[in-house]
Structures are given as structure tokens and as C-alpha cells.
Amino acid sequence: MSEPISLYRKFTGTAGVMIISRCLAMALGVIYARYLGPEQFGLYSFVLSIIAMATLPAVAGLPNLLVREIANFHLEEKWGLLKGVINWSRIYVLSISLIVMLIMSGALYFNFFEPSVSDLLWVAIFLIPIKSLLAQQGAVFNGFRKPIFAQLPTQIFAPLMTLVILSCSIFFYSELTAYHLLYISLLSAVSAFIISAFLIRKKLLVTLKNATTDYITTTWHKVLLPFTLIAFIGTLNTELASVFLGFWGDIESVAYFKVAMQGVTLVSLGLSAINMVIMPNVARLYKEGDLEATQMLLTKSVRLSCFVSLPVILLLVIFGDFFISLLFGEAYLAGYPILIILCIGQAVNVLMGSVGLVLNMTGNENRVLKILVITLILNILLLLFLIPIYGSLGAAISVSVSLIFWNFLMVINVLELTKLKTWMFV
Template identity: 55%
Template sequence: MSQSLVNKFFGTAGVQILGRGLTVILGIVLARTLGPEEFGRYSFILSLIAIAVIPTIAGMPQLLVREIANAQLDKRWGELKGILNWAMGYIVAVSFVVMLLLALAIEVKWIRPDIGNLLWVGLILIPIRGVLARQNALLNGLRFPVLAQLPQGVLTSFFVLVLVGFILLLGFRVDAYFLLQIQIIASLIGLIISAYFVSSKKPKEIKSITAEYNIKQWHKTLLPFTLLAVISTMNNELASVFLGFLADEESVAYFKVAMQGVTLLALGLAAINTVIAPQISRYYRQGDMVATQELLTKSVRLSALTSLPFALLLIFCSKWIVTLLFGVKYLAAAPIITILCIGQVVNVLMGSVGLVLQMTGNEKKALKALSITMIMTVGLLLILVPLYQAVGAAISVTISMIFWNILMFFDVKRNTGLITIFK
């Protein structure tokens, strides 16, 4: 296994584990402080915001990583500068439209008043997260994966945790409304730090060169990436939204608590994807299939090695872990963790299926698989959530995750000849 891949993986994985660890600690603090109902309300709002952000950033990071990597490889500095300018304008414009539409929905009472009041505060997160996504994609496309992950993945969570801890020490009451304000402050700090990283790492060649724009082609390429990101995010957030509407806030809280632990399993795969995304694009563009396959084989082994031991711990010790970290009142999250772990184990062992399709120009195949999966997820959630609440949501998510991994695996093999699965 190449030393460069391992070094970059552990650097990126270390940052992501640190960030996820901070998120888990923050989740524990908030869950214990707020209780299931208020914590569920806060989590529900964040899920709504995540869906609201979709039009702003959907597909943009994947497009930027691929185009920046290719432009740097071919030394097309004018085009690189152009796509960065275009991406910023696109994000700002779409963010403004989304914020206006949500403000209108709140004003005409299309959204429940108690949720609408919280959503008012969260609107500002839409452009902040959009610009952060652009900065992260730029750094990752230029092969600085650790710096790409730091602002949003680690520093934002760190500042939220510090601010929350400080407020609690002062004896003030913390609720969902107050937490959203803290999220905005922390995100702004992360944005400033990200801007500094971008300023120091951008190729010097683009500073004085005239920007070249290929807007028609970028929009054409962005469309499938956008649909992919929309459906992928919807698949991730639908469970919480359905629980919020069809069950209750406590069910959302139990599901979110379970997700706190289970998402740690995907960190290995997420870290390796961050590292290998520009490399896959470069190797495949150069026609070096041997190097591409070798990279994929090493990457899935590395992610499995770091994820599977933790999966076994979560499956067999879920009750003990939940009780220790969150308290007895969240014990209902234990069976949810076990169910979600099964899907994540399959996700890790199948390798970087979606990433390979996107980086090799087969994003329409990934879009088709995710579209079918989203329809399946909605159907399963409609049937299982009213019957089994959070457990039903976990079953729905797990079945869907296994299904789309299998579909994409065969798409990768059929369209590229590459094998992503662990072997």
C-alpha cells in the first residue's frame, strides 16, 4: 500500500475523526442538557436546513473537485480561475433565492409557527454553508484534503462546543433557538479560516491571468451532479424529516443519537474518498486503468480495516454505549444503532462506488441508482415510520443503503471495468 495514500488517508481520517468526535461530544452534551423533546426539535430544524441548503451547494463540490483537478493537470489556469468565480456567483445567487422562498413560506404560515420561528434564525446558514462547500472543494481539488476538512469538519464543531460550554458554565438556559445562533457564529469563524487557507494555497498562476468561462458546459455538467447531491442528501435527511412529521420529536432524538455513533463507521470511507477523488479523475483521464484499480483496491481495504472493528463494538455493546454516553432516557436508540450498523458495514465493504461513477464521467448512472433508491426510501418510510417510529426509519435507511450500493457496484463494473468491492 503506497505510503503517500496511507499518509494522506490518516491525515484526512484524523481530521474527520477529530471533527466527528467533537460532534459526538457536542451531541452528548446537548442531548443530556435539552432532553429528548427539545433535542429532537433542534435536530429536526437542522435536517430542514440541510435540505434547504441543497439547491445552493448541490453537486457543486463534486464538479469543482473534478474540474479543478483536471484544469491543474492540464495547466488551464484561466479556466480554473473562471470556474471559481462562476461557482461563487452561482452560490450567492441561489442562496438568496432559497432564503426568499423560505421567508415567504414562513410568513404565509406554510410552515408550523414554532418551526418557522427557528427557521428564521437558520436562514443565514444557507449562504455560509454554500461558500464553505466551495472553499473545501477548491482545497480538495488542489490536493490539500486535510485543509479542506478542517474549517467545517473540525473548527466549526469545536467553536460550537466551546461556546455552548461557556454559556452553560455561566448558568444560562440553552434551547434550540439559542443553539442555532451559536451555529451561525461558529460557521462564520470557520468561513473566515477557510478563506485564509484558500488565499494561501491557490495557484499563483491564476492571480494575474484573465478568467476564462465555459458556463454552458459547466451548467450542463452540474445538472447531473446537482440531482445526485439532491437525492443523496434527501436520502440522508428524509428519515429525520418523516419522523418529525409522522412520529414525534422524541423519535427524531433517538434516531439522531443513533446516527451520532453509526456515522463514525463511514469515516474511513469518507476520508479515503476525500483523498482519492482527484486521483481517480486524473488516472482515468490519462487512461491508466491499472493505477486506478490499484488505488481502489488499496482504498477499500484501508477503509474496511479502520471501520469494521468499531462496527462490531457498536453492534454488540450498543446498550452499554448509549447508557454511558447519553443516559438511560435514550436507551431506545440502541436497537436503531444495531440496524444502521448493518447498512454501514455493507457501505464500507462495497467501496467508493458513487465516487468512481462521478469521477469517471458516469454520474448519470449514479443518479439513476440514487433516484430509484429515493423512491424506495420514501415508500419504506411511509409504511414503517407510522408502525415502528425510529426503528422503522432505521430499517428503511438500511435497506435503501444496501440496495443502492449493489446497484452502483454493478454500474461501475459494467461501465468502467473497475472493481470497488473489498477482496
């Protein structure tokens, strides 16, 4: 099978799963927004943003490290190290998750958060180890170049189960609160973890059953540090907007921002799908020194992601107010200007291609870290200045400006360090 056909088929399968996932997420978002109202939906979104940040120490950077190491060990047939890095990553995730849960419990016990937020967080903290393990298991699948299996438990089964339970709850009980949603989310996440663990054992680990287990933990911890900081800062750049809005804005503005972000997830679908497919391939091809094949892969991938994402951006900019009103209700129309601003940043992000992936998979993660630190400082300054004046609109401006700035710096560094071109017009 030729490489282009293989790329398109894998992309189609991965994108297909992601489209179904986005449709399920959109359906859930519509139900949340309509049945909870802006205040409860904003509270639920605020709590999940806190949990997303609390999960970072356990998983930040680990997926990228796992994909690169598994791809390389598989290529070099180092089965002992391959088995070792999987076992080590699982223990690492569990250990850090438990430490974070203890810290969070202390913060809750000493009333660090508002009572309405604390009540939800006592339930939500149990999502930390489950989501962390799901991220680890998804990275294992991606490292073995099985992106569809990586998505099925978390992107299809969990939201589908949530949708079914949620529909039954609405049918039998009229009341629906953020508290109920968290219990449903926790149950779905645990079920997804069980399925993911079963698939890994049956599809992947059976081949490593008789292999001896080798560890180079010092090397992995050393390499993990920049990857962790990269992912931590990258997530902060997106989640800080919601957290800052929750602290310095009003809780309804968090809901408007999250509604706009629903549209952005559709825009990023093409780039996210293609990144999952090419990530291990970029690592393998670059390690083999085949720059021509690597460049060809990147060129085809950016064109494919633009073909999928740019029409979605145009559609959201022109008809976004209609879609928001239709799906979420007129109470959320304040999210339309936010959506337009976020789409501008995403358009640049898609056109620039897989810049971060290329640097991470070619051993240049330290450069990525420096750029992300600069971007984070810019984002924080913009958020602190714009949110008090413009609220959720200021948050959207901060996120988009920071994203555009990050992409242009990354493109320059990719060309300088690897001689590869990731952008659309190659």
C-alpha cells in the same frame, strides 16, 4: 515517494482530522442531548434537517463537479479555466442561496411550519449561504488535493468554537435551548467561513493571480445538472427519515434517530476519509487511461477503509447500548436498536467501496442519477409504510435497505461501465 506510502500518509492525516472532528461532534451531541432533553434536541435536529435540505439547491453536486474540473484543469495546465470555474462556482452558490432564503422566508411568513419550528427557522435560514460557501471552498481545496485544509475550518474550528461557547453558556447561564444553539452554530459557521476564505487566498489563489479568467458556463451548467440531482437525491435519502419522523412520528423519535446517527458517523469515517484523498486521483488516473493504477488505488483504498470501519461496527453492535447510556443518558436507550440496523447498512456500504465516487469521477454521473432515483422511490415507499407502524425503527430499516440496494446496483454498474472493481474481496 511511492504511491501506497503517499496514500497512507494522506489518509492518516485526513482520517486524523476526521477523528478529531468526530470526537468534537460527539462531545457536542452529548451536551445537546443531556442539556436539552429529547424534546428540545429533537426540535433542534428537525430544524437542522430542514436547513440541510434547503441548502441542497445551492451546493448539491457542486463539490463533485469542482473536484473533477479543478483536477483536470490543473493536470492540463488550463489556468484560465481553473480560475474561472472557482469564480463561477462562488457566484452560483451565492445566487442560489439568496433565492432559497427568499422562498424559505415566504414559507415562514405564511405559517407553513408549526410556530415552535418557525421561530427557530427564522434564525437558521442564515446558515444556508454560509454553509453553501463553506462547501464550495472545501471542494476547491479537495480539487487541489489538499483534503486536510478542506476539513480544518468546518470540521475542527467550527465545532471547537461551538464547544467553547457552549461550555461558557452552560457555566454562566443555566438555561440552554435549541434557540441558543442555533445562534452559536451561526456564529461558528461565519468564523469558519472567514478562516476558509483566508486559507484559499493564501494557499491556492496566489498561483492564479496573474492568470486570465476563462469561462465555459454553458458546459458547467449542463454538467452540474446531473451532479446536482445526484447530491439532492442522495441527501434526501438520508435526511428524509428525520423529516418524515418529525411530521408523522413524534419529536422524541427524531432525537433517538439522531443519537443513533452519531454512531453511524464513526462507522463512515474510514470511507469518507479515503474518498476525500482519492477523489482527484481517480479523476486524473482515469482521464490518463491508466486503468491498472486506478484499480490498484481502489483496491488499497477499500481495504484501508474496511480496516478502520468494520471494527467500529462490531464495537457498536456489541456495546452500543452501553455507549448510549454512558454518553447520552438512559433516556436515549431507544436509539440502540436503531443503531444496530443502521450499522448493518453501513457494513455493506463500507465493503462495497467508493462506488459512487468512481462513477462520478469517470463521467458516468447520469447512470448514478438513475440509480439514485430508483433508490429514492424505494426509500420513500418504505418510510411511508414503516414509520407509521414502527416509528424510528421503521425509519432505520428504510435507510439501511435503501443503502444496501443502492450499493449493489452501483457495484454492477461500475464494473459494466469502467471495468473497475471497488469491493473488498477483489
